[in-house]
Structures are given as C-alpha cells and as structure tokens.
Amino acid sequence: MCLVFMLSATGCSSVTNGKRIVRVATMQSETHPEYLGLLKFKEYVEKELGDKYEVQIFPNEILGAAQKAIELTQTGAIDFTIVGTANLETFASVYEIFSMPYLFTSEDAYHEVMNDTDYMNKIFSSTDEQGFRALTWYNAGTRNFYAKKEIDSPEDMKGLKIRVQQSPASVAMCQAFGAAASPMSFGEVYTAIQQGVIDGAENNELALTSNKHGEVAKYFSYNKHQMIPDLLIGNLSFLNGLSKEERKVFYKAAELSNEEECKQWDVQVKEAKKVAQEQMGVKFIDVDVLAFQKKVKGVQESILKDNAQAKPIYDHIQKVNKKYEGKDGE
Numbered sequence: 001m002c003l004v005f006m007l008s009a010t011g012c013s014s015v016t017n018g019k020r021i022v023r024v025a026t027m028q029s030e031t032h033p034e035y036l037g038l039l040k041f042k043e044y045v046e047k048e049l050g051d052k053y054e055v056q057i058f059p060n061e062i063l064g065a066a067q068k069a070i071e072l073t074q075t076g077a078i079d080f081t082i083v084g085t086a087n088l089e090t091f092a093s094v095y096e097i098f099s100m101p102y103l104f105t106s107e108d109a110y111h112e113v114m115n116d117t118d119y120m121n122k123i124f125s126s127t128d129e130q131g132f133r134a135l136t137w138y139n140a141g142t143r144n145f146y147a148k149k150e151i152d153s154p155e156d157m158k159g160l161k162i163r164v165q166q167s168p169a170s171v172a173m174c175q176a177f178g179a180a181a182s183p184m185s186f187g188e189v190y191t192a193i194q195q196g197v198i199d200g201a202e203n204n205e206l207a208l209t210s211n212k213h214g215e216v217a218k219y220f221s222y223n224k225h226q227m228i229p230d231l232l233i234g235n236l237s238f239l240n241g242l243s244k245e246e247r248k249v250f251y252k253a254a255e256l257s258n259e260e261e262c263k264q265w266d267v268q269v270k271e272a273k274k275v276a277q278e279q280m281g282v283k284f285i286d287v288d289v290l291a292f293q294k295k296v297k298g299v300q301e302s303i304l305k306d307n308a309q310a311k312p313i314y315d316h317i318q319k320v321n322k323k324y325e326g327k328d329g330e
C-alpha cells in the first residue's frame with residue numbers, strides 16, 4: 001500500500017548509490033517462469049550496465065494488481081511490468097484481438113506468431129501514445145475453466161459465476177458460454193472462490209499450484225478457450241531516454257528473459273498438472289472443445305466488426321493457423 005502510494009507520488013527518487021533503480025513488476029510469485037525469466041533480465045542488464053543500473057523485481061502484485069501496475073508503468077513510477085494482453089485491452093485496443101476466444105487453433109501457430117519478432121514489434125510499438133511499449137512476450141499457456149463443480153459441457157456453465165480478467169472481451173466470452181462473468185484482479189481470486197463469492201475461474205494449470213487455486217477448485221476442464229500472451233511492457237520515456245547501446249542491452253535482456261520463461265514454462269506446466277492431480281486432488285477433464293467453440297462465434301464476429309485494428313492481425317493469424325491444421329500434438 002505504502003509502496004504503491006510512494007510510487008504514485010511525483011518526484012519519487014529512483015537513484016540509489018549513484019545507480020538508477022529499474023523497477024520491474026510482475027503479478028506472479030518468485031517460483032513462476034516469469035520471475036525466473038526476469039532474473040535473467042536483471043542478470044544481463046547488470047552484467048553489461050551494472051555501474052549505472054540496478055534492476056529490482058517486485059513479484060506478487062506488490063506494486064499493485066495488473067491495472068494499477070500498467071498505470072504506474074505509463075507514468076514511469078514503474079519502469080517495466082509483465083502483464084497479460086487481456087489487461088492491456090482497455091489501455092490499447094490493439095491488444096483486444098488476443099482475447100478473442102479460439103483465435104489460435106494450435107500451440108504451434110501461437111508460438112510461431114509470437115516468436116515472429118518483426119511482426120510482433122509492429123504491434124508492440126503501436127502503443128506509444130499510451131506511454132508504453134512492449135519488448136517481448138511470455139508464454140502463459142492455454143486458458144480453461146476450473147470450478148468447484150465439474151464442467152463437462154457449455155450447459156454446465158449456466159448459473160455459474162466465473163472470475164475473468166478485467167477484459168471486456170473476456171466478459172463477453174464468459175457470458176456467451178452461459179455463465180455470469182465476474183471481473184477482478186488475479187490476487188483476489190483465491191479468496192473469492194474459497195468464500196463462495198464465485199464458483200470458479202479460468203486460467204492455465206499454474207494458477208492451480210503457483211496461486212494455490214487447486215486448493216479451492218477441484219475440477220479443471222480442458223475447453224481451451226484462449227491463449228493469451230503476457231508481455232513485458234516498458235515506460236516509453238525510460239526507453240527513449242536510453243542511449244543506443246543501452247537500449248540494445250535492455251532488448252537483449254528482454255530476449256533472454258523470454259527464452260528462459262518459455263523453457264521454464266514447459267517444465268512447470270507438466271509439473272503443475274502432476275502436483276494438482278496427485279497432491280491437491282484436482283480432476284482434469286477433457287471436454288468436447290467444438291461445443292464450446294460454437295458458443296462464442298458471435299464474440300469473434302463482434303470483435304472483428306467493432307475493432308478496426310483486429311482484422312489485419314486476425315487475418316495474419318489465420319494464415320499461420322492454416323499451416324498447422326491437421327497436425328497432431330495439441
């Protein structure tokens with residue numbers, strides 16, 4: 001609280017012992033792949049520019065939940081933040097496209113699009129007016145519903161109150177599935193499920209273990225509605241204030257953090273599934289994904305109709321999707 005207040009206040013100094021303190025916020029815990037990725041970021045920046053910069057990482061929403069952290073990154077109170085594109089949607093509408101349900105039809109297509117640095121950089125640099133710019137992406141897996149009761153089909157969603165991210169497209173998606181959507185920040189979800197304020201939520205497998213949601217929600221249904229990337233966003237004035245050489249270092253550090261995160265992600269998701277199943281008693285359920293897909297056609301159409309920036313990105317992704325159609329491995 002105090003820290004957030006201090007950061008919100010103007011004129012707060014970010015120089016200690018002659019070094020510029022670079023503040024990086026993440027919503028995740030110290031064991032999460034993103035935190036491990038950020039350690040690489042810190043290590044590289046300090047190896048190359050350690051006489052001038054010290055990178056401090058703030059996990060667990062310490063500097064504020066996603067929406068607050070984005071605002072603080074816009075003002076420069078925080079220099080970098082990792083947030084999902086769903087949380088960026090209301091700040092920069094270009095990111096709404098990634099909340100479209102069933103946008104990617106395979107993990108391969110998702111990874112190819114996100115790893116296409118030239119393509120993604122055009123999107124990343126399109127938010128300059130908002131005061132921030134993304135440097136790289138992190139895998140946040142595939143999102144699925146999990147709840148206190150078993151969801152086998154869209155019909156089971158009727159009457160359920162489900163937490164979604166603070167993303168209007170995700171609210172619309174949840175409603176199209178037949179549930180009541182309850183947008184709230186990530187850190188509030190555990191208690192909300194535990195106290196019965198909501199019946200469940202939607203996320204990747206790590207939410208069950210890293211955030212302990214598997215303690216309070218025992219049914220995880222693989223309906224695979226979204227693959228939403230997380231992004232490392234940086235304050236634009238900070239980035240613009242760097243020399244050419246320094247900027248190169250920060251971008252390289254971002255690239256290294258992406259590589260580490262993606263590697264850790266694959267390992268940790270497998271582990272999370274095992275722990276959730278064997279130690280937390282979570283039941284993983286395979287459902288008819290097509291039945292869920294049919295429910296959200298209207299949501300896909302309305303994003304394309306109402307958001308002029310969405311269509312060209314959608315078309316690009318469809319081309320990549322096509323390349324992997326019919327291949328196994330999902």
Ligand code: GCU
Nearest residue numbers: 027083084140165186203230
């Ligand atoms: C995932 C994702 C975060 C997101 C969170 C949420 O953990 O990586 O970016 O904020 O889900 O559902 O809020």
